[in-house]
Amino acid sequence: MPKLNRCNPLVAAIGLSLTLSLAWMPMAQAETGDDGYTHYVTDSIDIPFRSNAGYKYKIKRMLPSGSRVKVLEIQDDGWARLLYNHRGTEIEGWMPSSLIQSQPIASIRLEEQEKRLSKLEKERNQLKVEKSTLNERFESTQAELKKVKKENFQLNKQLEEIESISGDAIKLNEENQQLAQEVASLRNDNAIMKEQIDQSGDVIQRQWFLTGAGVLLLGLLLGRFFRLPSRKNRWNTLN
Template sequence: MKKSARSSRLLVAALTSTLLAAPLLPEMSHARTDGFKHYISDELTVPVRHGPGYNYKIRKLLKAGTPVTVLEINEEGWAHIQYPHKGKMLEGWVPSSLLSTQPAARQQLKEAQKTIKDLNEKLQQQNTQLTTLRAENEDLKKRLSEAQKQLFTLKKDYDHLVKTAGNAVRLDEENQQLKKDVARLEQENAMLKDQIAHSEDAMKRQWFLTGAGVLLLGLLLGRFFRLPQRRRSSWDEL
């Protein structure tokens, strides 16, 4: 039973490879492509034979999407390939029509899904970064608004200080001028006090002299008017 099943699988694979009429690599049918990487096409399995022909025994059935290295392609369109198997690199022959320069559709789908998954993860990361940046932007806007308010307040305070400082300078100048005026007035007051003192002394002396003159005049007048009375008295006594 096992031998018949294996024979059936090999027969199907052989028929499949025979029925493929149009080669996928016509430009390479008579060229050597040493080291050029290809892939088993989207067939389920492809038989790898010991030699370049259907009369050679099948050595291995490769699944679609298996990467192989084409060593050469002969004139009959058979490709000499190298493929991995259990950690080793084996060689065999397959029709070049069963090779493709692109990975199998399922492999491409897996890669596309992986790419989409990676892109979605990057998109999520970028969305998260965008959300963070937006939050930071809003925070910066608030801080900028607060800074502008503080700047406006500081500018008003500065203008007030400049105005106050200007007034202080003007007041200081006026104060200095007042001090000079006060010193001048104090000096004039001292001079006036001195003049008043001298004037009072002169007036006192004048009053003293006047009083003394009046007193002296009174004494003289008194003495003058008393002498005749005394004479009359003496005459009366006589």
């Protein structure tokens, strides 16, 4: 850090320009002839965060590429006053406005896209498993439905055969039930009539008993009033 502060501002500006130009290139190819191979320049660089607007001012700290900052001011000369939160502490500083952008850097966006893609891939695999399970259940249900339809067809055939053999079995059953109800009703009527006949016999017996008793009583009374006088009494009368 002290060495950077003692450097010539012009040299520092040229060095920073070269560094930034390499950092923001979409890709850099290195060709070393027929036996060479292609490589790419990394975008993982640190940006100087200065105490004031200008390359001559002290560097407070180096901000990693993709750091989140809050823009407080942008001057006409292209310098921006920023607020950086470092572990809960707000640090104010300056850097060229050309080094900031309104959206995260490509590596962060790529990481987010990879996470989203991984999540979608997991959901896709889960959906494939669920689809396979549903297909198995569907095939099993179709086979069961086919079996049930076959059994239903056989049962309908058996029912038709039973109906053709029995004919009017249902109607006969209804008639039998009706006759059974009539027989039960007649039995009830017969029981009532028998009870009434038994009661009438008792009444007749009581009437005959009362009639006999009356005749006997009447005979006794008649015998009492019309009894002949005794012979002894007649002789006493003649004397």
